[in-house]
Amino acid sequence: GAVVSQHPSWVICKSGTSVKIECRSLDFQATTMFWYRQFPKQSLMLMATSNEGSKATYEQGVEKDKFLINHASLTLSTLTVTSAHPEDSSFYICSASQTRGYNEQFFGPGTRLTVL
């Protein structure tokens, strides 16, 4: 149990275009979903936390107008990178937990974004 999927696994796009990444909890209801970004040889950087039905909470330095997060249901959250640029190229990982308090975060397999 506790499987999280991400789609797509990898994407290459042109500079200036928008890219949508989906994160789904397949066998549980995810009250909270997290979006991380990871650059090569660096640790995970939390971008935002989203609770179902409410606006995402963005970490300091993360542009909410550039990284649009929607958590419309208990099993789906989406991250849209708008007007992507080469510096947005990174490994984007989502995770989900079943409650708002403590709970183990279950990670998706990640999405590798390359912006040309």
Added chain:
Amino acid sequence: GQNIDQPTEMTATEGAIVQINCTYQTSGFNGLFWYQQHAGEAPTFLSYNVLDGLEEKGRFSSFLSRSKGYSYLLLKELQMKDSASYLCAAMDSNYQLIWGAGTKLIIKP
């Protein structure tokens, strides 16, 4: 501020034992997680400690000392497949995970 410290890289021999240390400073504390991450993949959960002491799970064990703000992950009978990055993360009073930079573990034959 909140901070997690762990070594950047460690090297060990196949079949041996290695201990990866982690120290943390957080606003409040709701537990300490260890995750394993192979290159190009997402992290996978290894352990969670919230009480002082040692938790053993097969070849992997995790220890916590809340008074010292210290944890370690102990890997026994090392296998080549254990080559990965090991991430330490502390959960603060807001249930937010504060991540360390990760320790890259290199296993040599």
